[in-house]
Amino acid sequence: MLSNIGIPGLILILVLALIIFGPKKLPEIGRAFGQTLKEFKKSAKELTSDFAEEIEEVKEIQETMKK
Structure with a gap:
């Protein structure tokens, strides 16, 4: 699943998460x-x-029933 994303995709996801949630919320999430x-x-x-x-x-x- 993650092999299809690649490094640029992961960077984009992290940047979007940082923009949406902010630096204080990311560790909590x-x-x-x-x-x-x-x-x-x-x-x-x-x-x-x-x-x-x-x-x-x-x-x-x-096994008990066979006996």
Whole structure:
């Protein structure tokens, strides 16, 4: 996704963000974005681990039913 933007595109985005939000708001926005991304990754990891646990439980049930 980011490989299509290139360096000039990133510079343009940063300049526009600086103009729109100002230098005082950008660190706050970056921090909020980082926290949101961290929470999203944490939730995705928990969901994946829950799914893996359910699959293991189903496998165990299938093994006990085969016997």
